[in-house]
Amino acid sequence: MSLVTIKRVIRAGFLDFWRNGFVSLASILVMTVTLFVVGTTIFAGVILTTTLAQLRDKADINVYFTTTASEDQILALKQTVEAQPQVQSVEYVSADDTLAAFRARHQNDQLTLQALDELGTNPLGAVLNIKAKDISQYDAIANFLRQQQDAATGNTNIIDKINYFDASHRAALDKLQTITASSQRLGLIIVIILILTTLAISFNTFRLIIYVSRDEIQVMRLVGAGQLYIRAPFVVEGMLYGLIAGLLTLLLFYPLTYYLGRATADFFGGVNIFNYYLLHFPLFFLIIVGTGVVLGAIASFLAVRRYLRI
Amino acid sequence: MGQSPAYPSFFTMIYYDRVSKIYPDNSVALEDVSFSVEPGEFISIVGHSGAGKTTLVKMLLAEEKPTNGAVFFESVNIHEVPLHRINSLRRKIGTVFQDFRLLPNKTAYENIAFAMEAAGRSEDEIRSDVPHVLELVDLQDKINNFPGELSGGEQQRVAIARAIVNQPDVIVADEPTGNLDPVNTFEIVQILKKINDLGTTIILTTHNKGVIDALKKRVITMDRGRVVRDDREGKYIL
Numbered sequence: 001m002s003l004v005t006i007k008r009v010i011r012a013g014f015l016d017f018w019r020n021g022f023v024s025l026a027s028i029l030v031m032t033v034t035l036f037v038v039g040t041t042i043f044a045g046v047i048l049t050t051t052l053a054q055l056r057d058k059a060d061i062n063v064y065f066t067t068t069a070s071e072d073q074i075l076a077l078k079q080t081v082e083a084q085p086q087v088q089s090v091e092y093v094s095a096d097d098t099l100a101a102f103r104a105r106h107q108n109d110q111l112t113l114q115a116l117d118e119l120g121t122n123p124l125g126a127v128l129n130i131k132a133k134d135i136s137q138y139d140a141i142a143n144f145l146r147q148q149q150d151a152a153t154g155n156t157n158i159i160d161k162i163n164y165f166d167a168s169h170r171a172a173l174d175k176l177q178t179i180t181a182s183s184q185r186l187g188l189i190i191v192i193i194l195i196l197t198t199l200a201i202s203f204n205t206f207r208l209i210i211y212v213s214r215d216e217i218q219v220m221r222l223v224g225a226g227q228l229y230i231r232a233p234f235v236v237e238g239m240l241y242g243l244i245a246g247l248l249t250l251l252l253f254y255p256l257t258y259y260l261g262r263a264t265a266d267f268f269g270g271v272n273i274f275n276y277y278l279l280h281f282p283l284f285f286l287i288i289v290g291t292g293v294v295l296g297a298i299a300s301f302l303a304v305r306r307y308l309r310i
Numbered sequence: 311m312g313q314s315p316a317y318p319s320f321f322t323m324i325y326y327d328r329v330s331k332i333y334p335d336n337s338v339a340l341e342d343v344s345f346s347v348e349p350g351e352f353i354s355i356v357g358h359s360g361a362g363k364t365t366l367v368k369m370l371l372a373e374e375k376p377t378n379g380a381v382f383f384e385s386v387n388i389h390e391v392p393l394h395r396i397n398s399l400r401r402k403i404g405t406v407f408q409d410f411r412l413l414p415n416k417t418a419y420e421n422i423a424f425a426m427e428a429a430g431r432s433e434d435e436i437r438s439d440v441p442h443v444l445e446l447v448d449l450q451d452k453i454n455n456f457p458g459e460l461s462g463g464e465q466q467r468v469a470i471a472r473a474i475v476n477q478p479d480v481i482v483a484d485e486p487t488g489n490l491d492p493v494n495t496f497e498i499v500q501i502l503k504k505i506n507d508l509g510t511t512i513i514l515t516t517h518n519k520g521v522i523d524a525l526k527k528r529v530i531t532m533d534r535g536r537v538v539r540d541d542r543e544g545k546y547i548l
Contacts, residue, residue, distance in 0.1 A: 004433065005430070219412070220413070223400070223424065223428055224425065224429060227393075
């Protein structure tokens, strides 16, 4: 294509866009709905991911040590556990700290505190709180700890209890894992269905627009216009629809996320979507406007084809 | 009655070689039609509705494919030209239709300019030629009007201006006066005659007796898909 042709094509695209005012408006609105769904999907994904991450973060396993276990022994174990690839972090709480926490928790319970004082010595052992990188890896970590426990005999066995082997703790962890996995899968399915639906609607809208112009396309053919020369202005028009719809969608998200930002932050305990939107605006711009322009171009390019067979 | 040769000579511009068109429902639109057109001729094709006139014209424009036979334009078999090349062939043929077929979203000027743009002409040529052809059809003051703002006769004149602007070798006018009153009909025929006098070949289909009798040019008469008469200087006989 020469420069003159490109200029003519762009001018024709803009002119058609302007003169088909109502059709243009309608297509922009349909396109806006599509892009809105795409944008909402991103937000929903962000909320889901952060919420699930927070839920997962609540999961851990605790290893309780015997009161006779020395700090050196415990720290040595801590180091071996930390060296495991599945482990994200290990927190050491000394026997004294455990006692202090226990006292703090029962500060209004005089009976328990009196019993504790009567005892004289610290009945509580130290604790290691272990967090895995992924919720599914607790099993492996717990088994590793049990092997350590089994290998040690007599005095060297310092582990009193690993709560992962408590039925209730284990059930809670398993449940958390199923919930996060299935909600991720469900989220993905819903997203795919939504996007496919809106894509279908958009494509159909473009087919309607071009159906309206089918006689014109025939006339252009009979006057001797080449296929590309007929097609290109429609593609320009489609890209223009996508661009305007994209900007409209971005504009729409501003008050909407502002309004919903605090509510989502409070309810899901995760991110404030308004802040997220502002922080990632270039990304949103690229995805939403880009989707609009590409979608408009492809949809109109394909829709014109069936009327060019003459 | 002076029969025109059915077989092409060296100068032949258009040649229909035993063309038949049978639609899938077995209705016959054309049956074994052969004739040739020399450069500079003014040919009228007459016949009742459904005689096959429009089908004949559509074949020349590669809008329809013959079931049997072939149509040659300047020694090229039209139906062997691939779809993406057909546009350069069509630029050599100016077309005028009964329903005008202007682009509704473009002004008179833009409609004509579009045909020139499609042919890859420069902006300077367009700026100088479009007003010139509009003047030729006496529409210089409607240059910026949309087709919806023009009368039938005016729209047809824009269509003629569009057909001639690229200086085609032949103009095909399919019932160009079918939707027009007698005064406009007369004007359109006069314009076509003028174009023919300037050297362009014209193929006109019509069922208007007055037009044919006034022209005194070659007439091909069609009936039920067949050529029944081909007269050098014909009258409307049916």
